[in-house]
Amino acid sequence: MLKNYFKIAWRNLQRNKVFSFINIFGLAIGLTGCMLLTLYIWQENSYDSYHPHIDRLYQVAAVYTDHDGKGSRFAGCPHTLAEIFKASYPQVEVTARICGLLGTDKTLLQYSAPGENTRSFNEEKGYLADSGFFRLFNYDFVEGNAASAISGPYSIVLSKEIADKIFGEKPALNKVVHISSNFNGEHDYTVSGVFQPIKSPSHIDARFFLSMYGGETGDFLRTNDNPSMISNTYFYTYLLLKEGSDPAQLEKRFPAFVDTYIGKELRTVGSKLSYFLLRVRDIHLHSNMEYGDMTPSGNVTYLYILASIGLFTLLIACINFMNLATARSTKRSAEVGVRKTLGAGRASLVRQFLGESLLMALLALGIAVCLCNLLLPAFARLSGKTIVLSASEVFRIGSGFFVLAILTGLVAGSYPALYLSSFKPVTVLKGKITNSLAVVSLRKGLVVFQFCISIVLIIAAVIIANQLHFLRSADLGFTKDQQLILPLRSDNAHRLFIPIKGGLQKGPGVLSVGASFFYPGFTGWNGLYYAEGKGKTDDQHFDINMVDYDFMKTLQLKALAGHVFSDQFPADSVDGIVLNEKAMHQLGYTLSTCIGKSVYHDNGQNGRFRIVGVVKDFHFEDLHKPINGLVFIVNNRPVYNYMIVHVNAAQMSSTLASIRQVWHKLNPNEPFEYSFLDDQFQRHYEADNRLASIVGYATGIAIFISCLGLFGLAAFSAEQRTKEIGIRKVLGASERSIVALLSGDFLKLVGIAVLIGTPVGWFVIQRWLESFAYRTAVSWTLFVYTTAAALLIALLTISYQAIRAATANPVESLRSE
Numbered sequence: 001m002l003k004n005y006f007k008i009a010w011r012n013l014q015r016n017k018v019f020s021f022i023n024i025f026g027l028a029i030g031l032t033g034c035m036l037l038t039l040y041i042w043q044e045n046s047y048d049s050y051h052p053h054i055d056r057l058y059q060v061a062a063v064y065t066d067h068d069g070k071g072s073r074f075a076g077c078p079h080t081l082a083e084i085f086k087a088s089y090p091q092v093e094v095t096a097r098i099c100g101l102l103g104t105d106k107t108l109l110q111y112s113a114p115g116e117n118t119r120s121f122n123e124e125k126g127y128l129a130d131s132g133f134f135r136l137f138n139y140d141f142v143e144g145n146a147a148s149a150i151s152g153p154y155s156i157v158l159s160k161e162i163a164d165k166i167f168g169e170k171p172a173l174n175k176v177v178h179i180s181s182n183f184n185g186e187h188d189y190t191v192s193g194v195f196q197p198i199k200s201p202s203h204i205d206a207r208f209f210l211s212m213y214g215g216e217t218g219d220f221l222r223t224n225d226n227p228s229m230i231s232n233t234y235f236y237t238y239l240l241l242k243e244g245s246d247p248a249q250l251e252k253r254f255p256a257f258v259d260t261y262i263g264k265e266l267r268t269v270g271s272k273l274s275y276f277l278l279r280v281r282d283i284h285l286h287s288n289m290e291y292g293d294m295t296p297s298g299n300v301t302y303l304y305i306l307a308s309i310g311l312f313t314l315l316i317a318c319i320n321f322m323n324l325a326t327a328r329s330t331k332r333s334a335e336v337g338v339r340k341t342l343g344a345g346r347a348s349l350v351r352q353f354l355g356e357s358l359l360m361a362l363l364a365l366g367i368a369v370c371l372c373n374l375l376l377p378a379f380a381r382l383s384g385k386t387i388v389l390s391a392s393e394v395f396r397i398g399s400g401f402f403v404l405a406i407l408t409g410l411v412a413g414s415y416p417a418l419y420l421s422s423f424k425p426v427t428v429l430k431g432k433i434t435n436s437l438a439v440v441s442l443r444k445g446l447v448v449f450q451f452c453i454s455i456v457l458i459i460a461a462v463i464i465a466n467q468l469h470f471l472r473s474a475d476l477g478f479t480k481d482q483q484l485i486l487p488l489r490s491d492n493a494h495r496l497f498i499p500i501k502g503g504l505q506k507g508p509g510v511l512s513v514g515a516s517f518f519y520p521g522f523t524g525w526n527g528l529y530y531a532e533g534k535g536k537t538d539d540q541h542f543d544i545n546m547v548d549y550d551f552m553k554t555l556q557l558k559a560l561a562g563h564v565f566s567d568q569f570p571a572d573s574v575d576g577i578v579l580n581e582k583a584m585h586q587l588g589y590t591l592s593t594c595i596g597k598s599v600y601h602d603n604g605q606n607g608r609f610r611i612v613g614v615v616k617d618f619h620f621e622d623l624h625k626p627i628n629g630l631v632f633i634v635n636n637r638p639v640y641n642y643m644i645v646h647v648n649a650a651q652m653s654s655t656l657a658s659i660r661q662v663w664h665k666l667n668p669n670e671p672f673e674y675s676f677l678d679d680q681f682q683r684h685y686e687a688d689n690r691l692a693s694i695v696g697y698a699t700g701i702a703i704f705i706s707c708l709g710l711f712g713l714a715a716f717s718a719e720q721r722t723k724e725i726g727i728r729k730v731l732g733a734s735e736r737s738i739v740a741l742l743s744g745d746f747l748k749l750v751g752i753a754v755l756i757g758t759p760v761g762w763f764v765i766q767r768w769l770e771s772f773a774y775r776t777a778v779s780w781t782l783f784v785y786t787t788a789a790a791l792l793i794a795l796l797t798i799s800y801q802a803i804r805a806a807t808a809n810p811v812e813s814l815r816s817e
Contacts, residue, residue, distance in 0.1 A: 022712045023321050024364045026705045027408070030317030031368035033701050035401060036379045037310035037694075039372075039387050042397065043201060044298050047284035050200040051138045053240060056093075058247060058277040060085070060237040061289070065272040066541070072290040075278075076233035079221055082130075085237070088257065091245035096132035096238045097212065098204065100294065101183045103517060103524040104641055108180035108489040108670065109208075111166045118669045122489065123162055125207040128184065128217055136240050137204065143173045144193030153214035155192035159207045163194045180490035182517075182641045184215035199388040203283045205295045229262045230273070236294060238280070247277045269528075269539065301768070302691055309698045312453045316702055317364075318408055319446045320709035321357065350418065357413025358406065365405035382697070384690050447713065447746070448753045450706045451790065455757030456764060457699035458786050463765045463778060464692045470776035471685050477618025478520060478555040482652070483677035484645040484659070485519055489670070494639045496666050501643065503666065507658035509651030514554030515640035516547040520620050521681035529631065531587040532598040540586045542629035543620065549634065552578070552615065554646050562595040562613035565634055569612065573634040577609035581617040583629030599631075609633070619774075622684035626773040644677065707797040710746060743798055750794040754787045761786075 051057060060081065065071040082095040101107055106122040113119075134146040141149070142160060149157045156177060163172040172191045180186045189210060212218065220232075241247060254275040258266070266273055278287060285298045380387055389397065488494055497515065504513050518524050528539035552564035560581065565572055577599055579587070584594050594611050601607035609631075617627050647655045656674075663672045728738060762778065769775045 019324050019712055020360070022708045023324055024360050024367070026320045026708045027317040027361060027364035028367035028371065029701055029705055030314040031364055031401070031405065031408075032371040032375065033698060034310040034314045034404075035368060035372045036375065037306045037698075038397065038401075039376070039389075040379075040383050040385060041303050041307055042389075042393070043385050043387050044285060044303055046393075047201045047203055047298075048280050050198060051136070051202075051280065053136075054281055056241045056243070056245070057136060057280040058239045058241065059280055059283060060239060061276055061278050061287070062233075063274050063276070066270075073288060074233065075236055075287065075289050075294070077235050077237040078229040078231075078233055079235045080229065081235070082132075082237045082239075084257075084261065085239065089250060089253065091241050091250050092239050093242045094132050094135050094240040096136045096240075097130045097235045098133055098238070098294075099128040099212065099217065099235050101126050101128065101181050101210075102234060104182040104487070104489065105522060106487065106489065106673075107208075109162070109166065110178040110180070110669070111175065112178070119166060120669060120671050121162070121165060122487070122671055122673055123207060125205055126181075127204070127206050127209050128212040129209045130212045133209070133238075136238055137202075138198070139195040140198055141193050141195050143171060144191075146193065146195075149193035150209060150211040152190070152192065153211055153218055154187060154189045155211045155214075156189035157193040157195060157209040158191060160194055160196045162208055163191070179210065179215075180493075181210075181215070182489060184210065184217050186491045187215050189214070199386070201284075201385075203280070203295055203297070228265060230265055230269070230271075239277070251275075251277055296687070299687065299771075301771070302687070305691070305768070306694060309457070309695065309702075313698060313702050313705065314408070316450050316453060316705045316709075318411065319450050320705060320712070321360070321413070323446050323709055324712045354410060354413050358409035361405045361409030361413075365401065368401075382690065382693050384686065444749055447710065447749045448756070450709060451750050451753030451794070452757035452760065454699070454702050454706050455754055455786065455790055456761035457695065457702050458789060459758065459761030459782070460765050460768075461692070461696050461699045462782060462786065463776075464688070464695055464768070466776050466778075466782075467769065467772065468685065468688060468692055470774075471623055471688070471772075472682065474619075474623060474774065476520065476681070477616060478557055479646065480520070480678045480681060482647050482649045483554070484647060484656075485675045485677055485680060486643040486645060486659070486663075487673060488515075488640055488643060493667055493670060497638050497640060497643075500662060500666050503662035504643070504645055504659055507655060507662065509648040509655035509658075511646040511648060512550060512554040513646075514548055514551035514644045515638075515642065516545055516551045516644065517635075517641050518545050519642055519644060519677060519680070520555070520618070521622065521677070521684060523621060527601055529583075529587070529599050529601050529629075531589065532600065534588075540583070540629055542583050542586075542631050545620075545630065545632050546635040546640070547632050548638070548640060551644065552632070554644050557618060558616040560614050560616050561591040562611065564613050564615060565632065572612050573636055575608065575610045576612040576634060578613040578615060578632040579611060580615050580627070580630040582627050583631055584611075584614050586629050622681065623774040624684070624772055703793060707793065710794060710797045713746070739799070739803055743795060746798050747791060747794060750790055751787075754790055758783050758786065 048054060048057075059075060060077055061073060061075045062077065063071050063073050079097065082097050086092050086095045106124045107126045108120065109123055110118055110120045129150055131148075131151045134149055139146060139157075143163075144157070149155065156179065158166075158172060158177075166172070166177065167175060172194050175191045176188050177191060178186070179189050213221065241250070258273055258275065262273060283297070285300050285303070287297055289297070376387065488497060493500075501513050501515065504510055523543055523545075525544040526541060527544050529542050530539040547565065549565050549567045553566070557564060562578075563569060564578060565576070569576070579594070579599075584591070587594075587599065589597055589611070591614060594614055597611050599609045599611060601609065615632075619627060620630055621628070645659065659674070660672050663670075728741075762783075765778075769778075
């Protein structure tokens with residue numbers, strides 16, 4: 001019996017090739033999109049799951065509430081916290097600290113082999129770690145021992161990729177590498193380990209580790225010259241709790257800890273602080289830190305959006321199946337009547353029709369698996385994720401989609417099966433069966449639902465594209481184009497700053513050269529400042545940048561009061577400070593009263609500055625964040641992390657050649673590397689760009705599947721109304737009126753979908769726009785264009801069938817009458 005069901009199902013698929021193709025291919029496309037998005041979501045939810053004891057591993061984080069009542073979550077902790085926690089709480093088994101190399105995006109690694117030239121490489125993703133780090137986090141060591149890898153003060157652990165780049169095929173262990181870091185100084189480090197990166201994702205995306213006990217950080221830890229537990233919170237602290245320990249009970253003891261160790265200092269500044277534990281497996285998606293994430297975290301909202309897109313895309317494909325199956329019911333009514341007359345029961349007919357839908361679903365699943373394998377590399381590039389699954393994960397996800405395909409076949413085929421099996425044999429054999437009002441209404445409702453989803457996706461895709469265009473073209477308040485960033489990473493580069501700058505200024509096409517610790521889009525330091533006549537209880541949190549006299553001129557920042565730094569005012573290097581508008585207002589000053597006023601830092605005369613200028617607010621950070629208070633200070637030592645070179649676009653090639661020549665002449669042992677300021681700034685929007693691309697492709701897929709279904713329904717409608725069209729033409733109806741008649745029914749449904757989908761799409765996308773402090777306005781014309789696009793797509797989809805039916809010979813259509 002089962003063999004017979006599948007034989008009949010296969011014959012029906014062959015007999016109705018167009019409708020079978022639409023059903024199977026549409027479902028396959030829906031399953032493919034759902035599979036790819038599921039793999040992405042799976043990857044995002046699997047961060048750090050491979051570490052041993054992951055269920056007992058926690059990060060210490062804090063909520064700081066200032067005197068104005070504004071609270072912020074951050075993950076940074078003072079360096080003493082780990083040691084005190086270990087001594088104070090018996091639940092803590094092991095602690096570990098890690099710290100990023102602040103103030104620089106890359107670190108200079110140099111190796112001098114006997115008889116060979118110095119090999120120099122700029123490498124990113126470097127961290128400082130203490131001896132407990134590799135006891136808590138799992139790394140696959142191919143050289144050295146994880147247990148003792150960074151116990152020495154000047155030891156370094158390299159990734160296999162960096163080790164191969166520096167040493168080739170030779171062993172790296174015990175080799176000496178010279179490290180130049182703007183944050184940790186310049187020192188020799190001995191390679192104590194090499195690890196092969198584990199392909200599973202982690203929130204610590206590291207390429208090399210330096211021992212925390214060496215360099216300037218080691219000096220700070222040993223001297224402990226700043227015992228404050230409020231400042232210097234740039235260490236990330238991790239705890240491994242003992243078996244059976246309850247993290248909630250441990251958290252209840254934190255308020256007493258804060259009161260004992262930090263309470264007096266907090267009361268002095270009028271602030272509050274509370275610590276909490278965050279599961280390491282939750283850091284990537286659920287940290288919700290205002291600042292202080294080690295690496296860019298994931299976005300749960302994005303995952304909900306992508307999950308919804310995958311689900312609705314699959315749902316559209318299921319709707320196509322149900323619509324076409326019920327629409328074709330009259331073609332199979334005679335078959336149902338004959339089968340029932342010969343004794344077939346309703347249950348056997350239901351099994352037969354469900355078997356047909358299951359066969360199509362399994363065929364679609366097979367096609368979807370092939371398409372997913374083909375598209376996975378392209379999808380990985382699109383999403384920015386290298387998706388690697390273990391055998392067990394492949395089995396679990398594959399089993400899930402097999403079950404999903406079965407459920408899809410059962411759900412999508414259930415209504416057609418129940419509907420077809422309910423026909424009365426006497427009625428259908430007399431040819432009196434017609435589509436009931438309920439069936440027709442359901443079919444129309446499903447078409448409306450399909451296009452509602454498509455409308456929402458179209459609106460989302462257009463608004464996201466508009467927002468990204470706004471981010472690219474927004475006036476940031478400084479000149480970002482044709483600005484070259486040259487990193488200065490070694491002591492030698494710092495010593496050569498003045499001659500390098502002088503050489504660059506003489507080059508062709510160089511308009512200006514400035515220098516700073518940080519540049520727009522890349523921040524590092526912040527501090528607390530307060531105005532004269534006030535105290536620490538009135539301090540404000542400002543970002544800090546140390547600059548030279550030409551930095552502001554190079555970025556063309558506009559002075560609203562006083563002056564920007566310039567070599568015409570050398571006294572500014574003693575105690576001068578330049579604020580942005582935001583900082584000025586937060587301190588309580590105005591443009592007419594601020595010049596010459598004092599600003600204090602760290603509540604002492606050594607931290608007193610004189611306001612010499614106020615610049616117009618500009619975006620030092622990306623547009624996700626509001627403009628923060630910002631202070632500029634001239635660095636008395638000519639030591640800077642970056643040079644900014646403003647060049648003439650018309651002479652870009654010759655200018656780059658001149659800059660390269662100056663660099664190699666004065667600093668030949670270090671690699672020449674540069675980037676463009678506008679490109680660096682746009683890197684903050686990579687996640688948004690990926691979302692835009694995924695939503696754009698998903699919108700195209702949803703529209704394509706919807707149009708497949710609409711095409712099939714239009715073909716069926718034209719086939720059902722063949723004789724009606726023939727009679728109309730005989731009675732004088734024009735081809736244009738017939739096309740309008742056939743198209744109008746479907747365009748009405750699309751119009752209803754527009755009315756429903758437009759407000760839904762607007763509401764959904766507004767939630768996404770709220771993640772930006774600055775966003776594009778949503779014009780009403782967008783919805784006009786969206787409506788026109790949806791109607792045009794629908795019209796083009798059904799026009800072929802409508803024109804084909806309207807131009808058919810009426811004699812052929814009426815011959816059977």
